[in-house]
Amino acid sequence: MDVTVSPKNPPENSIVSREEWLEARRKLLAMEKEETHLRDKVRAERQALPWVKMDKDYVFDTPTGRKTLAELFDGRSQLIIYHFMLGPEWDAGCPGCSFLSDHIDGTLPHLNNHDVTFVAVARAPLDKIEAYKKRMGWKFPWVSSFGSDFNFDFHVSFTKEDLAKDKVFYNFSAIPPEQAHDELPGLSAFYKNEKGEVFHTYSSYARGGEEMIGTLMILDRAPLGRNESSTMNFVKRHDEYEQKPEAGSSCCH
Template identity: 80%
Template structure:
């Protein structure tokens, strides 16, 4: 830490100057949010089917009676042993938000290509309650550009985050978030998607760290993150059965 140590008066002057920029960022965020709300929509024509603990469900079923659906594209491939640490980090922040989202006519669902049994096992390990389904039986992940076949990765370019990237910068699974709307006729529209660091603002821990003296204290994006049960001081799971 090499920060300059100054008087309270000098600190107040610097803090006021930063406050102006923080207000600019807030106003810019408001304008970006307004433009996000004004984006055109695309009608979803394909009938997607998902595997769930309660059987197969359509995309319409995932709305769970609400008009808005947020899908988190969670990185957990069919042959993965555990979920992505970064996706797990974000997902640690979801359960507390669910009552507020549901009350606001929004349903949150995580989607992965792993089979339901593997999803349920990892979900139980992490202690999460949010809905999580498998898209293994459909093209959903491929159509929304978060899963890539060996043929995709063997080509010259991969389409991710609305652009073409070298396949060596990709993986068989990548993160993202997509939003959908269902009207009274039952028609479904794709309204928004965000990839890479786009959903970062959903991770409240990062927003707190950004205000701590050392910030994120990282060498590369989120390189400090582990699954919450893998930290040295993480509580150990009980071996007792109840």
């Protein structure tokens, strides 16, 4: 099976002595430490964000029946929702969202033990979700928001009327509609207190979920890096790498 991505351009790295390499590596290490400290600072600011009390009822279709947002917590106090790009008319999930989702199942015991529930949400009907989940071999919880305002209220789904406007609201700003799609990715976090009140604590969009994708973090340390001409353009659904090049590619249906 050939899954190799050929470099667009041959590497042009200098060939130096071990001593010169060590000097360059120490300079990079200083930057890496700076990045780590900045990440710690960002994490602290993220935890200090104010919360918004959820005052709207949302109901989702799940394999065990209809459930409210509060019920998705599954007995825990924290909930992470991944806004998965799988629209009602789509035949398969977004390759990029699928790439991220390939990294989730192994985290579930650790998240659950840390009082965190992870759930994916898509606007496709539940039968389509279940079929695609089976195809991909995933175990994580995945529910449908079909017929709900949830995706629209969290600015990850857009109607034809939305896309016909001059601007679309995504990633906390107005963007040209040609940069949008009927479905876009995101992640949202929620907290439920002992009274059962639910609070929206955090959301991120676009490339905000990259750190969840361990494969990218490994590629960033490989000699040729991600070797991409645009964001994750090399990614296919994991059962499509043996197929012809045109089988994967697009991050849409």
